[in-house]
Amino acid sequence: MIRPDNLEIYESLDLKLGIKSSLPEVKSTIALLILLWESNDRPDMLKYSEQQNKSIVIPAQLKSNLINFIYENVSDFKIIDDKFEYLINSNKLYTSQMESLIVAFELIWRLGKFSFVDKAKPSSAERTGLNRYPKEIYFSSNLDLIHSVISNNFDEFIKVLIDWLGYSATFEQNYETTLLIALQVFTEGSIYKLNDNGKSIIFNQNSIYNKLLDGNEKIDINGDSESKGPLRVLKSALNEKMNPYLEYNSGAVSVNPELKDRFVTYQKRVETFLKLSTTDFTDLREFLIGNKCQNGTILEKTERLSGGENILLYGVPGSGKSYTIEQEYCNDKSKIERIVFHPDYMNTDFIGQILPTIKEDKTITYEFTPGPFTRIVEKSYKNPSDMFYLIIEEINRGNAPAIFGDVFQLLDRNKSGESSYSIKNHNVAEIVYGDPEHTVSIPSNLSILATMNTADQNVFTLDTAFQRRWVMRLIKNDVSKAEHAKVEILDTGVTWEIFNNTINDFILANNASTMSSEDKRLGAYFITRDILESKDESKFAEKVIKYLWDDAFKFARNKLFEPSYRSLEKVIDDFADFSGFERFNIFTSEVKEQLRNKVNINQINLTDSDSEEKSEE
Numbered sequence: 001m002i003r004p005d006n007l008e009i010y011e012s013l014d015l016k017l018g019i020k021s022s023l024p025e026v027k028s029t030i031a032l033l034i035l036l037w038e039s040n041d042r043p044d045m046l047k048y049s050e051q052q053n054k055s056i057v058i059p060a061q062l063k064s065n066l067i068n069f070i071y072e073n074v075s076d077f078k079i080i081d082d083k084f085e086y087l088i089n090s091n092k093l094y095t096s097q098m099e100s101l102i103v104a105f106e107l108i109w110r111l112g113k114f115s116f117v118d119k120a121k122p123s124s125a126e127r128t129g130l131n132r133y134p135k136e137i138y139f140s141s142n143l144d145l146i147h148s149v150i151s152n153n154f155d156e157f158i159k160v161l162i163d164w165l166g167y168s169a170t171f172e173q174n175y176e177t178t179l180l181i182a183l184q185v186f187t188e189g190s191i192y193k194l195n196d197n198g199k200s201i202i203f204n205q206n207s208i209y210n211k212l213l214d215g216n217e218k219i220d221i222n223g224d225s226e227s228k229g230p231l232r233v234l235k236s237a238l239n240e241k242m243n244p245y246l247e248y249n250s251g252a253v254s255v256n257p258e259l260k261d262r263f264v265t266y267q268k269r270v271e272t273f274l275k276l277s278t279t280d281f282t283d284l285r286e287f288l289i290g291n292k293c294q295n296g297t298i299l300e301k302t303e304r305l306s307g308g309e310n311i312l313l314y315g316v317p318g319s320g321k322s323y324t325i326e327q328e329y330c331n332d333k334s335k336i337e338r339i340v341f342h343p344d345y346m347n348t349d350f351i352g353q354i355l356p357t358i359k360e361d362k363t364i365t366y367e368f369t370p371g372p373f374t375r376i377v378e379k380s381y382k383n384p385s386d387m388f389y390l391i392i393e394e395i396n397r398g399n400a401p402a403i404f405g406d407v408f409q410l411l412d413r414n415k416s417g418e419s420s421y422s423i424k425n426h427n428v429a430e431i432v433y434g435d436p437e438h439t440v441s442i443p444s445n446l447s448i449l450a451t452m453n454t455a456d457q458n459v460f461t462l463d464t465a466f467q468r469r470w471v472m473r474l475i476k477n478d479v480s481k482a483e484h485a486k487v488e489i490l491d492t493g494v495t496w497e498i499f500n501n502t503i504n505d506f507i508l509a510n511n512a513s514t515m516s517s518e519d520k521r522l523g524a525y526f527i528t529r530d531i532l533e534s535k536d537e538s539k540f541a542e543k544v545i546k547y548l549w550d551d552a553f554k555f556a557r558n559k560l561f562e563p564s565y566r567s568l569e570k571v572i573d574d575f576a577d578f579s580g581f582e583r584f585n586i587f588t589s590e591v592k593e594q595l596r597n598k599v600n601i602n603q604i605n606l607t608d609s610d611s612e613e614k615s616e617e
Contacts, residue, residue, distance in 0.1 A: 031160075033137070098116065188206065307387070307417050315454060330389045411469035479501060548561075
């Protein structure tokens with residue numbers, strides 16, 4: 001069974017509230033547009049102009065069609081060819097710049113969409129200079145409504161349009177009023193802007209109606225500065241009495257006394273119309289485009305989880321930052337994108353990049369390949385009931401601000417956890433929402449978790465502007481909570497907990513003289529149980545002893561190591577060759593004494609604990 005597709009969500013209109021586009025002689029311009037449509041068999045699109053020097057003029061065939069149409073419907077009317085051609089080619093439909101026509105016919109009366117025949121030209125191409133370029137109109141269904149109105153008495157309404165065009169014609173006034181009311185209805189959803197003591201007022205005509213019905217005799221729409229955009233065209237239309245319910249004089253609007261009673265009920269109908277016209281197309285876009293399953297079917301729109309955060313876990317190397325993420329946040333690989341920043345990591349690695357792709361027919365195309373950021377945003381957006389995580393390890397080992405690029409703007413979040421701001425990225429939007437024009441933001445069900453070794457802060461500094469967008473969480477270096485804390489280092493009789501605490505205390509005590517800092521301490525998870533229990537003595541030395549020699553005590557090795565040592569190679573060899581507690585002969589006597597004392601205390605504590613257990617038995 002064939003069924004309709006989902007409705008299409010169109011690109012939002014630019015309201016052009018700030019451009020200086022005017023359109024005097026509005027009636028004659030609308031009249032010509034209607035007559036061109038009617039005289040050319042009511043098409044969906046019409047190329048209505050052609051180039052003549054720097055101007056545009058009506059093509060001969062369209063002029064002939066228009067003259068024949070008028071003669072067919074108004075038998076007692078005579079056209080003087082030269083005057084008629086002059087009226088047409090001097091009409092604002094041919095002499096006004098493109099942006100003025102867009103404001104009038106796309107934003108106010110909504111009779112059609114204008115385009116240059118040359119699609120490469122921007123809408124601003126006629127803004128400077130006197131050149132005009134051939135245009136075409138894509139007519140709206142509002143013309144069908146106009147046709148329904150005027151077809152009841154075609155010849156009388158055509159006389160009205162001819163009169164508006166500039167030819168004097170005799171007609172009954174009620175026909176013009178009927179046509180004006182029909183056209184006025186099309187304008188009620190239009191938006192205008194004026195300046196009020198430095199503040200912008202965004203309003204529609206119903207805003208004027210309400211003020212008038214509140215008892216105000218006149219409403220000023222001049223504002224405190226030059227009118228722009230649709231407001232300039234509205235003032236031209238009011239000046240030509242195109243709103244039959246209103247009168248206008250030098251920027252002041254009042255009620256037409258002849259239609260005062262009808263105006264009251266008309267305003268109520270306009271109010272109802274506006275209420276029925278408030279479809280939230282942003283939500284529709286999300287429903288119809290964004291929430292799609294992999295097979296393209298539409299997902300039922302559900303409430304999205306909130307609480308997404310940017311959390312930066314920092315601490316000494318091996319303090320358990322990644323372990324904390326796994327234990328406290330998420331360990332479900334299907335809901336995680338995990339990456340590691342490094343000096344060569346780039347924005348294109350993070351967001352995505354256009355890469356060559358070989359198709360099945362062996363042809364090569366260039367397509368956008370999403371990076372981890374885009375992939376996790378897509379997952380979280382399309383699965384609103386689940387929480388997702390982007391995990392960035394070693395965030396300060398890459399140039400984070402450069403890697404994030406304009407995504408940096410998205411790190412500001414509102415109370416729900418969604419980005420406070422959004423950005424434009426056509427490639428990302430196409431992947432995430434299926435719509436390149438959709439703005440990109442971080443969903444409220446996506447958290448970004450980053451880790452940073454405080455010992456590596458000098459690799460790439462995270463500036464204040466970057467850091468303030470994160471919740472900073474210090475992961476305390478508590479070795480007693482590590483599952484391998486009580487495991488002995490090889491055959492030394494010294495547990496990892498004792499060694500870790502002893503060396504870290506020594507680092508802190510010698511902080512000033514060693515040019516070290518608390519960031520150089522050994523993390524609780526600096527090594528694993530496997531290394532502690534390995535039969536290969538060099539593994540512990542290559543990981544821990546090397547770090548102490550090359551990094552923590554680089555500038556004061558004789559504070560920790562026995563002064564006779566001149567190379568790391570000798571230190572590692574002796575640690576491996578010795579056995580038992582003698583492996584620590586590589587350290588100064590002070591360090592060995594502290595280790596031995598803590599071992600003895602630990603053994604005493606263990607003995608006391610065993611005695612207590614026996615006595616309880």
